[in-house]
Amino acid sequence: MWRSLVTGNPMLIELKRMGRRMLGSGGLRPLGIVVSVLILALWVFILGLARAYELEPEMFAWFELFLFCLLIPPFLYTSIAGEKERKSWDILLVTPVSSAQIVAGKFFMGVAAIMVISVLFSGLMLVGEASLPPYDPWRVVRFQVFAGSFALVVAAFTLLASSWAKRSVAALATVYTALFVSLAVLPVVFWTIVDPLYHGYESSEVYETVFFLHPFVAFDKLAGRESTYGGLFEIAWYVGLTAFFLLWTRHRIRGSVRRKFPGAAR
Amino acid sequence: MLEVQNLHKTFGDLTAVNNLSFSLKPGDVFGFIGPNGAGKTTTIRMLATLLEPTAGNARLNGVDILSDPMEVRRRIGYMPDFFGLYDDTKVWEYLDFFAAAYQIGKKQRPEIIDSVLELTDLTTKRESFVQTLSRGMQQRLCLARCLVHDPTLLLLDEPASGLDPRARAELKELIAELGRMNKIVIVSSHILPELADFCNTIGIIERGALLAFGPVKDIMKQVQPTRVIRIRVLDGVARALELLQAAEHVKSAEPGEDNVIRVQFTGEVEHQADLLEKMVRDGVRVVDFREEEIDLEDVFLRITTGAVH
Known part of the structure; x- marks a missing residue:
C-alpha cells in the first residue's frame, strides 16, 4: 500500500509539475528568480521585525492559518476538474492507475505546498518564540502541527470540490465560498443572533462549543493553553476530516467510472 | 484477435450503436x-472500457471487456479525438509517467521511451516541454504514449483532425507502420481519401449500424460491380460507339461531351487491353483510355444516406 500510494505512485509527477509551475515553466526563469529573491527579502524583513519588536509566534501562526485558507485552494482546484477540462482524464482512466493513487498523487501536491509554507513560517515563529523567554520551541511545533492539520482539511476539501466540479473555476469558487461562510459568515451570524440571547459570558462558551473546529477559535484556545490535550482533540478532528474528504473524493472518482463502466471501477 | 459481437449502446431512447459485429486480426x-454522430466514438469508447455496452460484448485475444476490463486496458492504447497533455512536463517525463502507470519497471523504461520516440520521430524533442510541441508533434506524442506498454489493440479516434497536410502524411505513415508491426489498429476518421491509403479493412457506420465491413477492394467491388472505362476519341464517335456496343463484356456505352464515351465494363483488365487493341485495329483514333476508379468517398456516399440521429 505504501509503495502503491507513495514511493511507487506514478501520480507523483504532479509534484514535479507543481515545482516547475512555481519556478516558471522550463526551469528557473528570470521572473522566477526575481520573485524568489523578493519573497526571501520579505522573509528576512519580517524576521528582523520579529527580533526588534519581540513579535509573538501566535501572530505568525494566525497569519499562516489565513495564508493556508488563501493559498492552498489555488494549488489544487484544477487537479481533477482541470484534467476533465483539458481532456486528459479519459487517458488517465484507461491506465491501470487506481483512484486511490490518483487522489494520493494530487493530495501530495497540496501537502508539498503546506510543507513549504510551514517551513517558511517555522523560522519566523522560532525567532518570535526566542525573543520571548522562556524559550519553548515545542510551542512552535504544536502550532505548526495544528495549522498544518487544518491546512490538510482545506487541501482535501479542495480536491473533493475539484472532483465534483465540471469547471475548475467552479471548484475554486466553491472552496472559497465554503471557507468564507464557515470561517467568517457563520461566526458573525452567531454574534448577531445568538449573543444577544445570552447577555454575556455564557455566549462565549456556546460559541466555543459550536465553533470548536473553527481554526481561529481552536487556535486561540491552543495559544492560551486552554485547549484540551494541547490541541490534540482538534488535530484529530482535522486529520479525520481530511481522511473523510479524501475517501469521498476517491468514491466520487470510482462512482463516475462505475456509472460508465461498472467493472472498471477500482 | 478482436471479436466484437452484437455491441449495442443506448442512451435513453437513442440507440447510439446498434448490434455491431466484426472481427479483426493482428x-x-x-x-x-x-x-x-454515427456512433464511431461511442464504439471506440466501449472498446476502450470507458463506456459499458448496453448489450453485446467484445473480446481481445480471448479477454472479455465486460468481465475483465482491467486486463483489456493493459492491452489497448487509446487516443481520444480531443486530448490534453500535461503541461510543465518534458516529453520523456510524460512517457515515463505513462510507462510507470502501466507498471513497467524503472530499469526498462528508458529503453522503451527511446524506442517509441524513435518510432514516432520525436527523439530530438526528448527534453522539450510538451506544451512547446506543434499540434502534429503532440499528436505523435499521444501516439507514442499509446505504445509505451506495447498494446495489442490501438484505438485512434480521429487522429488526423486539425493536422496540416505534412503532419497528416507523417501520421499516416506511422499508422501504416503500426499495422506492419502486427498490431490491430482501429482508426476513425472522416478524411476518407487518407484512410484508403493505409487501411486494409474498412467499416462504414451510420446511425449506429454497420452498413459495410471488409477489405477496401471488396467493398468497392460491392458498391460498383462493373468497371467504368472512360474513352476519348479524336473523331468518329459514332463508329466507336457502334464498335463498343458490339464488343464483348461491354454492358453499355454512353457518349458524353468532348468526344468522351463512358463504358460500363464487366470484364477484367486483360479484356480492357483486348478492347483497346480492337478499337485501334479498327481505325478508331483513341486519345485517352482509362478506368475510372471510385474512391472511398464515392463508396461512402453511395452506402450512406446522410441520415443522423
Missing part, C-alpha cells in the same frame, strides 16, 4: 468511417 488497420 496487422489489420481498420478504418472506421461514418458521419458525425
